[in-house]
Amino acid sequence: MTTSHTSPNASSATAASAHDPAFLLELYRRLVLIRQFEDRVKFLFLEGSMPGTIHQCQGQEATAVGVCAALAPDDFITSTFRGHGHAIAKGLSVQELMDELFGASTGCCRGKGGSMHVGNLAKGMVPGIAIVAGGIPLAAGMSLAFKLRGSRQVTACFFGDGAVAEGAFHEGVNMAAIWSLPVIFVCENNLYGASTRVDLVMRNPRISDRAASYGFRGETVDGNDVLAVLEATRRAAEECRAGHGPVLLELLTYRRTGHSRRDPCNYQPKDEREAWATRDPIERFAEVLREAGLADAAALARIHAAVDAEITQAIEQARRAPQPTIADLTTDVFA
Amino acid sequence: MRHEMKLPDLATTGSAVKIVRWLREPGQAVRRGQPLLEIETDKATMEVEATVDGELTEVSAPAGAEVVTGDLIAVITVPGESASGAALPSPESAPAAPAASPPATTPESSARSDSGTTGAARKGSLFARNRQAAGLSTEPASKDLAGLPLSPAQRVAAQRLQASKQTIPHFYLESSACADGLVARRNAAPDARLLWDAFFVHAVSQALAAFPRMACRFAEDHLEPIESDAIGVAVDLQGELFVVALDAPVTKSVEALSQELRAAVDALRTGDPAARRLRPGRITLSNLGSTGVERFTAIVNPPEAAILAIGAIRPVVVPRGEAVVVEPRVALTLSVDHRVVSGRYAAEFLAAIVDALEKP
CATH class of the missing domain: 2.40.50.100 (RNA polymerase II/Efflux pump adaptor protein, barrel-sandwich hybrid domain)
Known part of the structure; x- marks a missing residue:
């Protein structure tokens, strides 16, 4: 059982040449869609149009897009309180997400989930599980179901570095290991569990090393390189479908915003923020596309403009979308 | 629009x-x-x-x-x-x-x-x-301060002080130091604006080096060294209490400490959020000397084990052998958490502060 470490500058134009250009441009569009969605939602929150707090993922778009692009439509993901990017990457529409954030009955959870619980079972996303590490045992259970049914589905289970020291991580990961379940444990290591830096709570901050102690394969990947994430997830999914799961992927990334909207993020040192800003996943992938001759600046600008228009339209519609009524109070809920 | x-x-x-x-x-x-x-x-x-x-x-x-x-x-x-x-x-x-x-x-x-x-x-x-x-007044405060709202910082300070006074068994030790040396040093300094607090921080940092238990906090069944090498100085800005933490004072000169403290207070005045952030220290100094108050007792600033209250430097008649002299002295009152140290230990610590202050 080994833990391999991908070098930070692994992928690039050579890796890009192995893919269909339309597919690569769609990856780019998804990255931009997540970034712009998050940026627009931030201002909706600040101007008071959107209730509740929100947990955003600016800077981490490539983890969501790279993982989900490697999955089949009927594969499943579990997500966290920071789930907007996962949802968009798994194919939920901007409209059903925006409606959900506005609490509208046309939202993906009929307005009853809100920001922390976005999801759509028909599209392979269990509504977000906001308890830290809470999704890990559930992902093991779902994958056990896939295995018992003999389906070829896999589960990609997203969680953060803060989840690794939770008891639920050990329980879920160990179960998946002893039964060789088809689950990819995707740790988005953004260096901070809320405000606590990983090296304060881990003696060994290389999270992928944990896999070896359970007897399966772990891999650390540059999480801001969408093609590196895609390739690593494809390998992991193949192993899972062949009965050699689970796999632990540690995706190194960085959150360019506070833990939640109420977090001023003062704990991220300035030089660290600046260093990560130079590794922005969208700018890096744009560079790959330009070098491969797949898109010039004008083509990329058209993508940004189209995304902007799509989100503007979704916000307009979400503002007018119907809210749940008293009659909806007891539907779709267990208690 | x-x-x-x-x-x-x-x-x-x-x-x-x-x-x-x-x-x-x-x-x-x-x-x-x-x-x-x-x-x-x-x-x-x-x-x-x-x-x-x-x-x-x-x-x-x-x-x-x-x-x-x-x-x-x-x-x-x-x-x-x-x-x-x-x-x-x-x-x-x-x-x-x-x-x-x-x-x-x-x-x-x-x-x-x-x-x-x-x-x-x-x-x-x-x-x-x-x-x-929620009972929060939305009306302007009247002339007699009834209903005067406390700022968020004042509310936090109020809770912390109440918890300190109610849960920490304080005891108090009084002493005084001859300020001849201090006054001479300050007058001789090229920078005539050296802050008095800097002298006290300097002296306390030297004493603290020999009394490590004073820099511990009480943790139910054991003591925990406070993870900071800073000494705090209490600052009152228009009724809001702040504690400026001066890092590693034992390694710094009085001049450097004075500059650092002055800069920190300026930053506080401008509302700099980094300066206003609460940072832990090993001990806090509270100096009311400029108001002329002779001596007072302060409330320990948790999780610290002690706070030193400093009065005004004033001329005092002191018998010396058969003679009587008049010399400038400063009263020092140490408030101490009895769960952390004994009376004797704290008394020796206070004596070490006096020694350091009187050292030429």
Whole structure:
């Protein structure tokens, strides 16, 4: 059982040449869609149009897009309180997400989930599980179901570095290991569990090393390189479908915003923020596309403009979308 | 178009939020995403960004004011059909053409009596009703201070001081030091403005090096060394208490400590959020000498084990052998957590402070 470490500058134009250009441009569009969605939602929150707090993922778009692009439509993901990017990457529409954030009955959870619980079972996303590490045992259970049914589905289970020291991580990961379940444990290591830096709570901050102690394969990947994430997830999914799961992927990334909207993020040192800003996943992938001759600046600008228009339209519609009524109070809920 | 900027929902408990300072002034252009002001919530100081491009026309909630989520804090004039990238108008900010805009408030007029008026001005709003239901006054304070609201920082200080006094078994030791050497050193220094506090921090840091137990905190069944090498100096800025933490004072000169303290107090005055952040220290010094008070006892600043209260340096008649002399002396009162150290240990520590102060 080994833990391999991908070098930070692994992928690039050579890796890009192995893919269909339309597919690569769609990856780019998804990255931009997540970034712009998050940026627009931030201002909706600040101007008071959107209730509740929100947990955003600016800077981490490539983890969501790279993982989900490697999955089949009927594969499943579990997500966290920071789930907007996962949802968009798994194919939920901007409209059903925006409606959900506005609490509208046309939202993906009929307005009853809100920001922390976005999801759509028909599209392979269990509504977000906001308890830290809470999704890990559930992902093991779902994958056990896939295995018992003999389906070829896999589960990609997203969680953060803060989840690794939770008891639920050990329980879920160990179960998946002893039964060789088809689950990819995707740790988005953004260096901070809320405000606590990983090296304060881990003696060994290389999270992928944990896999070896359970007897399966772990891999650390540059999480801001969408093609590196895609390739690593494809390998992991193949192993899972062949009965050699689970796999632990540690995706190194960085959150360019506070833990939640109420977090001023003062704990991220300035030089660290600046260093990560130079590794922005969208700018890096744009560079790959330009070098491969797949898109010039004008083509990329058209993508940004189209995304902007799509989100503007979704916000307009979400503002007018119907809210749940008293009659909806007891539907779709267990208690 | 007139865009009313309201306070976003940034507090963690729905409590009031204080405006620390405005980073832009009326008349200046603002960009969407540009930090516009700093606020202090129950948990943190943070910047609030503008949500539209335009010109800051009015500041409705000046520095020092307390507001709650949804209160109007500023008006931004957005150029008609502005360039792409401008925010979508929200339904409630549509041109309802208010008959009279709220009066512009200058920072000078931001007296205490102003705070809260923004909430009261719109009694009908959900936020104002919630605030009234929660017992938070939305009326201006009357002349006799009845109902004078405490700032978030003052509320936190009040809770901490009450917890300290109620849970820490304090005992108090009194002594005094001859200040001849201090006065001579300060007068001889090229910088005539050396802060007295710097001398005391310097002396306490030397004493602390020989009494490590004084730098521990009580942790139920054991002692825990405080993970800081700083010494705190209590600072009162218009009734708000802050503790400036001076790192590793034992390695620094009195001159360096004086400069550092002066810079920190200046930063506090400007509302610098980094300076206002609470940082742990090993011990705190509280100096009321400038008020002429002779001696006093202070309340321990948790998790520290002791606080040193410093009175005024005043001429005192002292018998010396058969003779009587008059010399400048300063009274020192050490308040101590008895769970951490014994009376004797603390007394020896206080004697070491006196020694360090009297050392030429």
